[in-house]
Amino acid sequence: MTGLPRPWALLAELTHACPLRCPYCSNPVELVRRSAELTAADWARVFGEAAGLGVVHTHLSGGEPLLRPDLAEITASAVRTGLYTQLVTSGVGLTETRMAELLDAGLHSVQLSVQDADPVSSDRIGGRRSFPAKERAARLVVESGLPLGLNVVLHRHNLDSLDEIIALGLSWGVSRIELANTQYYGWAQLNRAALLPTREQLARAEPTLRRWRDRLAGSVEVIWVVPDYFEGIPKPCMGGWGSLSITVGPDGTALPCPAAYALPGLDPPSVRDRPLAWIWESSPAFNAYRGTAWLPEPCAGCPRREIDFGGCRCQAFAITGDAGRTDPACALSPDHHLIKELTEGGDPAAPAELVYRGPRRRRGAVGEVMVSAPPEQPIG
Amino acid sequence: METDWRPALAPAVLLRRDGVTGADLLVMPERVVVLNEQAGAVLRLCDGASTVTQIVDRLLADHPGAPVAEEVPVFIDRVRGEGWVR
Numbered sequence: 001m002t003g004l005p006r007p008w009a010l011l012a013e014l015t016h017a018c019p020l021r022c023p024y025c026s027n028p029v030e031l032v033r034r035s036a037e038l039t040a041a042d043w044a045r046v047f048g049e050a051a052g053l054g055v056v057h058t059h060l061s062g063g064e065p066l067l068r069p070d071l072a073e074i075t076a077s078a079v080r081t082g083l084y085t086q087l088v089t090s091g092v093g094l095t096e097t098r099m100a101e102l103l104d105a106g107l108h109s110v111q112l113s114v115q116d117a118d119p120v121s122s123d124r125i126g127g128r129r130s131f132p133a134k135e136r137a138a139r140l141v142v143e144s145g146l147p148l149g150l151n152v153v154l155h156r157h158n159l160d161s162l163d164e165i166i167a168l169g170l171s172w173g174v175s176r177i178e179l180a181n182t183q184y185y186g187w188a189q190l191n192r193a194a195l196l197p198t199r200e201q202l203a204r205a206e207p208t209l210r211r212w213r214d215r216l217a218g219s220v221e222v223i224w225v226v227p228d229y230f231e232g233i234p235k236p237c238m239g240g241w242g243s244l245s246i247t248v249g250p251d252g253t254a255l256p257c258p259a260a261y262a263l264p265g266l267d268p269p270s271v272r273d274r275p276l277a278w279i280w281e282s283s284p285a286f287n288a289y290r291g292t293a294w295l296p297e298p299c300a301g302c303p304r305r306e307i308d309f310g311g312c313r314c315q316a317f318a319i320t321g322d323a324g325r326t327d328p329a330c331a332l333s334p335d336h337h338l339i340k341e342l343t344e345g346g347d348p349a350a351p352a353e354l355v356y357r358g359p360r361r362r363r364g365a366v367g368e369v370m371v372s373a374p375p376e377q378p379i380g
Numbered sequence: 381m382e383t384d385w386r387p388a389l390a391p392a393v394l395l396r397r398d399g400v401t402g403a404d405l406l407v408m409p410e411r412v413v414v415l416n417e418q419a420g421a422v423l424r425l426c427d428g429a430s431t432v433t434q435i436v437d438r439l440l441a442d443h444p445g446a447p448v449a450e451e452v453p454v455f456i457d458r459v460r461g462e463g464w465v466r
């Protein structure tokens with residue numbers, strides 16, 4: 001096909017199971033059951049097809065990929081097809097034995113998440129005790145010689161510890177720190193009121209970020225995923241729909257973005273039924289918002305359309321109920337007031353309860369989610 | 381630039397040939413840099429064993445008359461600034 005971009009990255013969600021219960025988890029609210037997961041042989045085929053399309057990177061993610069006993073086998077098959085293979089983990093379950101297995105399998109790098117710099121706070125946000133496991137994981141990765149990146153999702157409960165979080169990463173020997181302001185879909189959307197930071201918190205974070213970036217330039221890369229609710233500028237989500245990256249879920253569902261599970265009517269294809277080449281090139285789901293021809297006003301006439309492609313489809317859906325509208329994070333969007341109400345309304349100090357992710361949930365009335373067990377440790 | 385420096389790719393960085401275009405790629409945990417032919421030729425020689433002077437000599441042997449002596453050390457230094465070689 002001419003003019004079609006080639007994919008560069010494959011996000012392989014090996015399982016949705018996870019020992020942690022982060023209230024902003026990017027997994028869908030309807031988690032895929034373990035019995036529906038692809039086998040290692042399925043993944044080997046997917047990696048081969050991905051490499052054939054031009055994919056260079058794969059991120060072995062989850063949930064917690066270490067819950068797959070066959071993770072080393074899966075890793076080895078990705079490495080064999082020539083993919084640069086990164087493990088994305090909470091660190092829970094990364095023992096010395098498993099680290100050695102993964103190293104043998106040819107793993108290239110590890111991205112470790114931490115919920116906060118303070119162990120008690122980190123465990124509270126993750127919904128279980130896990131900080132010591134993370135410390136151990138960081139040590140094992142660094143000792144193995146693989147590059148270690150730290151990923152921290154930022155929100156009201158940890159944004160004020162930015163300084164300590166970066167210092168923690170350095171003390172663990174990371175070569176990269178990704179500070180990702182929460183994106184409000186899925187679980188995070190349920191918890192938006194409890195997670196949204198205040199404008200003041202973000203203003204305080206800015207000089208801290210700048211100071212560390214200057215200090216670490218050329219040694220440790222510090223990435224900042226912008227809080228688009230506050231900036232009035234939409235993000236070019238996933239570098240554009242169907243333009244850089246493929247997500248494959250635990251059961252083989254293929255999506256242009258890991259948040260797109262929630263988009264109604266998308267009818268995502270599965271790698272069980274179709275070759276990845278067809279999925280990428282021809283599937284209706286990957287073509288739904290590809291490029292700029294489909295863009296509505298004000299995007300259609302906007303000079304930024306080749307930069308942000310009208311922003312994030314999942315956010316447009318989450319806020320307006322229509323995935324085909326301009327991302328309301330954009331100050332030019334006719335729906336921007338909906339975002340402003342969220343960031344400006346309400347008492348920022350009001351306690352809001354966090355809903356931890358968990359398997360036992362069913363949908364209640366429209367827009368409402370019922371939890372059968374109350375969260376163990378509400379914070380806020 | 382120190383003359384005894386022996387540049388090597390940083391541990392997180394792999395040099396790969398792209399299966400689709402044949403271009404040289406620098407692949408890092410979250411990023412891919414597509415190199416032009418000259419950049420690829422220089423970085424392939426950053427093996428941790430050769431000094432910058434030796435790298436320049438080798439490139440000169442392959443490309444006589446090219447402005448290698450002026451441009452290559454500047455390029456390697458810039459790439460070091462990015463953290464890709466050390």
Ligand code: SF4
Nearest residue numbers: 018020021022025063
């Ligand atoms: S965000 Fe938290 S709960 Fe979700 S997969 Fe990552 S560690 Fe597990």
Ligand code: SF4
Nearest residue numbers: 299302304305310330
């Ligand atoms: S109007 Fe559309 S294209 Fe322009 S900046 Fe906003 S989202 Fe981007």
